[in-house]
Amino acid sequence: EVLTEDPETAFCTLANREDLNPEEGSIYHCLYQFTRNEKLTETNKLLCDVCTQRHYGPKNNIKSERYVYTNAKKQMLISLAPLVLTLHLKRFQQAGFNLRKVNRHIKFPEVIDLAPFCTVKCKNVAEGNTKVLYSLYGVVEHSGTMRSGHYTAYAKMRSMNNHLSDFVLQGPSPQALETEPVKGQWFHISDTHVQAVSASEVLSSQAYLLFYERLL
Secondary structure (H helix, E strand, O other): OOOOOOOOOOOOEOOOHHHOOOOOOEHHHHHHHHOOOEEEOHHHOEEOHHHHHHHHOOHHHOOHHHOOEEOEEEOOOEOOOOOEEEEEOOOEEEEOOEEEEOOOOOEOOOEEEOHHHEEOOOOOOOOOOOOOEEEEEEEEEEEEOOOOEEEEEEEEEEOOOHHHHHHHHHOOOOOOOOOOOOOEEEEEEEOOEEEEEOHHHHHOOOEEEEEEEEOO
């Protein structure tokens, strides 16, 4: 879907990105890099239909090699904040002709705010809200190499989140809801073995997949 946006707000977010100052090696830094503003120049210039028609007239009279390309800016932002947020960390890198697993620990919080990564016109955020908060409820971890290994999971046993039901039925509320993590007990699951663990153990895991549920 192509939309004509106001140039003044096209690259604006719900919360100021410059105030974030994300720590390198954190999930905030990953999101910041993924949603950064990119300049499209030289061989990455954008084919501009408006510029082409302004220069040559109606498009159906133009040969493909005469299309006009122009410098542009590109930024990927969230336009619809999900009820359940799944973050998939890229844990491999190219090493010559081979792929190598990345074992670096990525810091992630129990409560994450997506507002710095959401467009200012995010569709399902109530007007006036400058926070889009999520509470962590699940983590998938992988041990081993790119060729073999073992998946385990951390899951939080908790009460049903009534806010999500209300959100589905009534839409976003302009009032602030809970800003603390959903209370519950964490468990580590490895095949048939299940053990209660602390939140600190969960936050120190080598996350591969992160699962958050909407608070605000």
